[in-house]
Amino acid sequence: MTTTETALIELHQVRAGYDEVEVLHGIDLSIPVGQVLAVLGPNGAGKSTLLRVLAGLHPPTSGDLVIGGNVMTGADPTALALRGLCLIPEGRGVFPNLTVAENLWLLTNRGATRRDVEQAAFHAFPVLRERRNQLAGSMSGGEQQMLAMARAIATDPALLLVDELSMGLAPRVVSQLFESVARIGESGVTIVVVEQFVQTVLGVADRAVAVVGGRIVLDGSPTEIAPELHSAYFAGNPDQEDDR
Amino acid sequence: MNEFIGFTVSGLVSAGLYAIVACGLTLTYTTTGIFNWAHGALVAVGAFSYWQFAVDWGLPTPLAAAICLLLVGPLMGVTLEAVIMHRLEGTSEATRMVVTLALLLGVLAGMNWIWPPSQQRLVPRIAGGHVLTVLGQRVPYSDILVIATGLLVAVGLRTLLYRTRAGVEMRATVDDRTLATLNGASPSRTAMRSWAIGSTLAVLAGILIAPRGALSATTLALLIVNAYAAAVIGRLRSLPMTFVGAVILGLATGYAQGYVGSRQDITGYQYLVGLVNVLPVVVLFVALQFLPQSRLRGARVLRVKEVSSRPTWPGTLVLAVSVVIVAVAVAPLLSPGDLNSVTKVWGLAIVALSLVPLVGYGGRLSVCPLSFAAIGAVVVSHLGGSGNPVVIIWAVLIAAACGAVLSLTVIRLSGLYLSLATAAFAVMLDNWILTLPKFTAVIRVPFTDVTLYRHEITIFEGGSLDVRRPSFFGVHTTGDHAFFIYGAVVFALVTLVVAAVRRSDFGLRLIALKDSPVGYATLGLNGRLTSMAVFAFSAGLAGLGGAVYGAAIQRPSPNVFSFFSGLSILLAVVILGVNSIGAAAAAGVFVGGPALTNLFPGLAQLSSTLIGTAGIGLGDNPNGAVPAEMRPRWRPVPRAPVVLVGGLAAVVITYFLTLAGVLGNWTFATVLVVVLLAMPPVARYVAEIPAPRPVRDAEADGLSGPPELLGLTLPVTSADLDRVSREISVPRPRPTGGSHGT
Numbered sequence: 001m002t003t004t005e006t007a008l009i010e011l012h013q014v015r016a017g018y019d020e021v022e023v024l025h026g027i028d029l030s031i032p033v034g035q036v037l038a039v040l041g042p043n044g045a046g047k048s049t050l051l052r053v054l055a056g057l058h059p060p061t062s063g064d065l066v067i068g069g070n071v072m073t074g075a076d077p078t079a080l081a082l083r084g085l086c087l088i089p090e091g092r093g094v095f096p097n098l099t100v101a102e103n104l105w106l107l108t109n110r111g112a113t114r115r116d117v118e119q120a121a122f123h124a125f126p127v128l129r130e131r132r133n134q135l136a137g138s139m140s141g142g143e144q145q146m147l148a149m150a151r152a153i154a155t156d157p158a159l160l161l162v163d164e165l166s167m168g169l170a171p172r173v174v175s176q177l178f179e180s181v182a183r184i185g186e187s188g189v190t191i192v193v194v195e196q197f198v199q200t201v202l203g204v205a206d207r208a209v210a211v212v213g214g215r216i217v218l219d220g221s222p223t224e225i226a227p228e229l230h231s232a233y234f235a236g237n238p239d240q241e242d243d244r
Numbered sequence: 245m246n247e248f249i250g251f252t253v254s255g256l257v258s259a260g261l262y263a264i265v266a267c268g269l270t271l272t273y274t275t276t277g278i279f280n281w282a283h284g285a286l287v288a289v290g291a292f293s294y295w296q297f298a299v300d301w302g303l304p305t306p307l308a309a310a311i312c313l314l315l316v317g318p319l320m321g322v323t324l325e326a327v328i329m330h331r332l333e334g335t336s337e338a339t340r341m342v343v344t345l346a347l348l349l350g351v352l353a354g355m356n357w358i359w360p361p362s363q364q365r366l367v368p369r370i371a372g373g374h375v376l377t378v379l380g381q382r383v384p385y386s387d388i389l390v391i392a393t394g395l396l397v398a399v400g401l402r403t404l405l406y407r408t409r410a411g412v413e414m415r416a417t418v419d420d421r422t423l424a425t426l427n428g429a430s431p432s433r434t435a436m437r438s439w440a441i442g443s444t445l446a447v448l449a450g451i452l453i454a455p456r457g458a459l460s461a462t463t464l465a466l467l468i469v470n471a472y473a474a475a476v477i478g479r480l481r482s483l484p485m486t487f488v489g490a491v492i493l494g495l496a497t498g499y500a501q502g503y504v505g506s507r508q509d510i511t512g513y514q515y516l517v518g519l520v521n522v523l524p525v526v527v528l529f530v531a532l533q534f535l536p537q538s539r540l541r542g543a544r545v546l547r548v549k550e551v552s553s554r555p556t557w558p559g560t561l562v563l564a565v566s567v568v569i570v571a572v573a574v575a576p577l578l579s580p581g582d583l584n585s586v587t588k589v590w591g592l593a594i595v596a597l598s599l600v601p602l603v604g605y606g607g608r609l610s611v612c613p614l615s616f617a618a619i620g621a622v623v624v625s626h627l628g629g630s631g632n633p634v635v636i637i638w639a640v641l642i643a644a645a646c647g648a649v650l651s652l653t654v655i656r657l658s659g660l661y662l663s664l665a666t667a668a669f670a671v672m673l674d675n676w677i678l679t680l681p682k683f684t685a686v687i688r689v690p691f692t693d694v695t696l697y698r699h700e701i702t703i704f705e706g707g708s709l710d711v712r713r714p715s716f717f718g719v720h721t722t723g724d725h726a727f728f729i730y731g732a733v734v735f736a737l738v739t740l741v742v743a744a745v746r747r748s749d750f751g752l753r754l755i756a757l758k759d760s761p762v763g764y765a766t767l768g769l770n771g772r773l774t775s776m777a778v779f780a781f782s783a784g785l786a787g788l789g790g791a792v793y794g795a796a797i798q799r800p801s802p803n804v805f806s807f808f809s810g811l812s813i814l815l816a817v818v819i820l821g822v823n824s825i826g827a828a829a830a831a832g833v834f835v836g837g838p839a840l841t842n843l844f845p846g847l848a849q850l851s852s853t854l855i856g857t858a859g860i861g862l863g864d865n866p867n868g869a870v871p872a873e874m875r876p877r878w879r880p881v882p883r884a885p886v887v888l889v890g891g892l893a894a895v896v897i898t899y900f901l902t903l904a905g906v907l908g909n910w911t912f913a914t915v916l917v918v919v920l921l922a923m924p925p926v927a928r929y930v931a932e933i934p935a936p937r938p939v940r941d942a943e944a945d946g947l948s949g950p951p952e953l954l955g956l957t958l959p960v961t962s963a964d965l966d967r968v969s970r971e972i973s974v975p976r977p978r979p980t981g982g983s984h985g986t
Contacts (some may be wrong), residue, residue, distance in 0.1 A: 081428045095419040109428030
């Protein structure tokens with residue numbers, strides 16, 4: 001897997017929350033180009049909020065988001081999407097009342113033709129070709145997630161953000177989807193995967209961070225991280241303990 | 245044969261108009277998720293604007309049409325999106341419907357101001373005089389234009405939505421706004437585009453319909469309700485089916501008008517002519533019956549915006565007693581004319597109160613409250629010739645029975661479809677049933693000549709009813725003074741009944757059913773039965789309101805019970821707080837009271853305009869003014885007895901000085917308003933209570949995000965550790981004697 005040390009994304013002391021409740025308490029993170037980063041953590045740790053901040057869907061209350069050396073804090077998600085950021089949101093990231101073909105049509109926003117998009121998507125997930133004119137909402141959960149992942153394959157993103165890919169899916173389908181994540185990563189795309197299915201995601205990641213209580217409490221390679229996870233989830237950030 | 249072709253062409257012209265209107269409506273609904281009840285009003289704006297440019301200002305027809313289509317239509321759509329629709333994101337379906345209903349009322353009131361209905365406005369036909377002969381039938385070019393335009397609009401919109409990326413983007417935005425954004429779509433641009441196209445189509449329909457008779461905003465808006473049937477046949481999604489619906493509807497009305505409506509010699513003509521006029525709404529009602537069964541839905545916990553608080557007995561008793569005391573106190577101050585005018589307030593307030601259990605507690609948005617009121621008034625008129633008060637019970641029972649029957653036909657509908665069905669019922673009643681001539685109801689033993697029951701039924705014979713005011717044990721309410729107090733007493737009693745219902749097991753069931761039909765069903769409770777019961781209860785109350793309202797007016801005509809009048813009451817009570825009993829009283833006073841007419845005699849549309857404008861702002865505060873604004877402001881007053889007693893004393897002293905003729909009515913009114921406005925802040929100051937935070941919505945006061953993000957801190961148990969270990973697929977370490985906790 002090719003990684004360089006040039007940072008594609010940097011977060012500097014990012015804080016974010018909902019109303020008066022702060023969820024992220026000053027996140028510092030640098031993601032080099034081409035790295036597959038796994039973001040782990042228990043429920044409510046702030047993983048999805050972190051991903052929403054990266055995608056421009058949730059503005060941070062303070063701190064900076066730097067993409068490719070440019071400060072993009074508070075940037076419009078549409079603008080980020082057009083610049084090559086692709087978020088596969090939690091749950092099924094598809095339009096249920098549009099057909100598979102129409103869902104794929106929406107992926108032409110970065111200049112690719114419908115034919116190119118369909119070719120790439122059907123190559124990765126042949127079952128979608130059979131479902132081409134079927135409403136996305138009428139497909140199985142796994143097929144819907146494949147369609148969602150097709151966005152990542154067909155739009156040739158610079159940065160792929162994946163939120164809880166495995167949610168509600170059978171292990172066999174999860175393996176298939178993570179294989180495609182690994183393939184995309186091998187092509188040099190920077191990927192951030194938020195996942196609770198720890199063993200599977202650590203198998204494809206170059207690096208992992210554990211977020212607990214809105215702070216990064218562990219940062220390292222998958223092999224370094226795995227044995228520490230349990231205690232990290234419950235001990236939390238040592239600094240946080242000290243704060244109490 | 246020629247006759248048949250003529251009726252077919254006439255039907256196809258109607259079909260063309262219906263297609264343009266229904267497709268525009270379907271487009272905005274499909275792409276924004278908002279059913280625009282005001283679409284008909286936009287058609288009326290298009291027709292009147294075209295008249296303004298082409299006739300009043302004398303611009304050439306093509307130029308006038310171009311200005312309307314390229315400027316008025318798009319501008320109106322963009323303004324609607326920017327000012328009103330944009331704020332409806334995240335609100336409930338009911339709030340969206342009420343806002344567009346308010347828009348309908350507001351636009352109509354505004355139009356009546358700009359283009360007074362007293363003036364007759366006629367528009368010449370486009371390409372007037374030119375005809376084409378089709379199968380021996382002379383068809384004007386203008387008719388061909390309408391048919392062709394209808395077809396083009398349907399094909400064009402279908403192509404736009406399914407064959408262009410912009411159209412797919414519009415549909416995608418409705419499915420998932422956030423995901424569409426992540427795909428590079430701009431939801432605000434998409435919505436703006438939808439409203440601009442929808443509004444332009446409404447203007448196009450207005451231009452084409454304008455030359456077909458004298459222009460009337462209300463008639464046009466109501467006529468367009470007919471086109472809703474076509475949209476429902478297309479299930480508000482499919483444009484081809486909408487077009488098919490428009491053709492069925494157009495041909496049905498064409499043949500019905502031709503074969504029945506214009507032939508006075510056929511048997512039963514006088515009973516059928518009204519049916520011909522309401523045929524499209526009958527089709528709408530029937531089409532709604534064939535919609536697929538809606539699935540039970542659970543509540544979206546984090547998006548609950550409407551709050552239904554439980555009325556307390558002391559609070560309700562204070563309200564009931566206050567209503568009677570105010571009525572007794574105010575009656576002597578009013579001039580005979582004002583007193584006569586104000587007698588109708590309580591009937592309307594009872595009708596408004598009938599909506600509280602149905603719409604507020606039960607979440608069933610019915611738009612036909614005055615239809616049941618009309619039934620109540622007819623029953624009292626028919627049976628209570630000598631002012632017998634017992635007939636009021638009959639009015640309640642018969643209206644309740646009609647409500648139960650209606651609920652049986654609409655029981656499987658909810659939300660928008662229920663509102664459409666009740667609108668269809670209201671229009672059917674207005675334009676057909678209430679205009680029926682005298683008829684005889686006969687029940688015979690089958691296959692014999694034995695008559696079991698025979699009764700002559702009169703509904704608004706001669707244009708108005710004769711409703712006598714009741715007498716109780718020698719006490720007559722025929723005078724305005726006595727009737728005004730009688731109305732207040734009836735209203736006060738009804739508030740107690742409604743409070744008892746809300747506090748009962750039945751009230752709890754209504755709230756449960758509204759909050760989560762699926763939860764209700766899984767408890768083994770019968771949602772349909774509960775729906776039917778609340779429909780019947782509400783209709784009974786509306787019938788009682790109609791009996792009181794009818795007796796107040798004494799000779800009511802059908803138009804006082806019209807769909808639009810009912811809409812004013814519904815909107816007033818929703819704006820003031822459809823869960824609040826006090827709001828119903830305020831709605832009755834606002835809609836029926838003569839205050840605005842007295843203050844602004846030249847502004848006949850002020851009441852409707854105010855209701856429309858306030859309703860449009862409902863998206864920001866779906867709980868209504870009484871529970872969200874007034875109640876929190878007044879809460880500190882009882883906690884500062886000095887202020888309460890002082891304020892009341894000031895009002896009582898001024899009242900007696902007014903009664904004695906020392907002060908004028910306006911002085912009393914001014915003092916009253918000043919005291920009412922001053923008491924809450926003074927009480928807050930005296931009792932040292934911080935300024936209230938108005939209840940905007942439950943979300944603001946409750947959960948604003950997932951509970952795990954909002955800090956639920958609980959001790960970690962051993963079972964939790966096992967579960968988490970299992971979920972993260974990491975073996976749990978052996979205990980070392982320490983313990984985890986948060």
